[in-house]
Amino acid sequence: MVVEAVSNKRHSIFIPVAQGAVVGAALGYGAKYALPLTHEEKNSDEYIKVSNKINREKTQFNVRTEKFVNSLKAKEDKTLAEDMFVKLFNGMKEGDTVKKSDLREALKSLGEESKEQLVAFKKLCKKSSLIAEKTAKQCLNAYNLVTKHIRPTGFFLTAGAVTGAVIAAAHDVLKTEVQTMSK
Numbered sequence: 001m002v003v004e005a006v007s008n009k010r011h012s013i014f015i016p017v018a019q020g021a022v023v024g025a026a027l028g029y030g031a032k033y034a035l036p037l038t039h040e041e042k043n044s045d046e047y048i049k050v051s052n053k054i055n056r057e058k059t060q061f062n063v064r065t066e067k068f069v070n071s072l073k074a075k076e077d078k079t080l081a082e083d084m085f086v087k088l089f090n091g092m093k094e095g096d097t098v099k100k101s102d103l104r105e106a107l108k109s110l111g112e113e114s115k116e117q118l119v120a121f122k123k124l125c126k127k128s129s130l131i132a133e134k135t136a137k138q139c140l141n142a143y144n145l146v147t148k149h150i151r152p153t154g155f156f157l158t159a160g161a162v163t164g165a166v167i168a169a170a171h172d173v174l175k176t177e178v179q180t181m182s183k
Contacts, residue, residue, distance in 0.1 A: 016172040017165045024164015028156040033148050041147055050143055058129075058136045061092040068128055081120035084110060085128075 041047060069089045072082050084106050088098050103125075110118040 013169060013172050016168045020164040020166075020168020020171075021161040022164070024167070025157045025161040027164065028158070028160020029153065031160065032151050032153060032156040033145070035148075037144060037147060047143075047147060051140060054136050054139045054143070058132045059097055060094070061089065061096045061098075062094055062132075062135075064131050064135050065089065065128060066094075068131055072124075079117065079120060080113060081110060081117045081124060084117075084121060085124045 037047075066089075069086055072078065072086050075082065078086070088102055088106060092098075106121065107118065110121050
């Protein structure tokens, strides 16, 4: 049987616990932004109001629509469909919408002219709608980030730090026990 002398080396649990708390706090701060919005956050009056406003503005004339229409205006040789599409937006200001009667009239006149032009006009309308939907999605994603930023940072830091410290302490205790048992 081997006899070992008692070591005067003291083991401090405070350093691993402090390191675990720092790592946990960092992870907690990251979780503030990584976690999806809760049901309560999405059902708040302010969130509903803003998301409804963003969705309403999808159908209104805005900067992106103006940019798309101006790119068509700049073309030298416009097709009949492109010309009709540009005419729909003549004189519009931000917030205006295309009248359904004007849209129906354009579809009817293009249908009488040629089926190819009608299809081309519908593709332009679809492309314009996709641009508006993409913009609305970007705005909603930005507002989701703002909503996450409003979350209380202290809660996430504290929860992460406590969890990290507990895990580090448990790991240190188990590691110490294993070293003692193996000798």
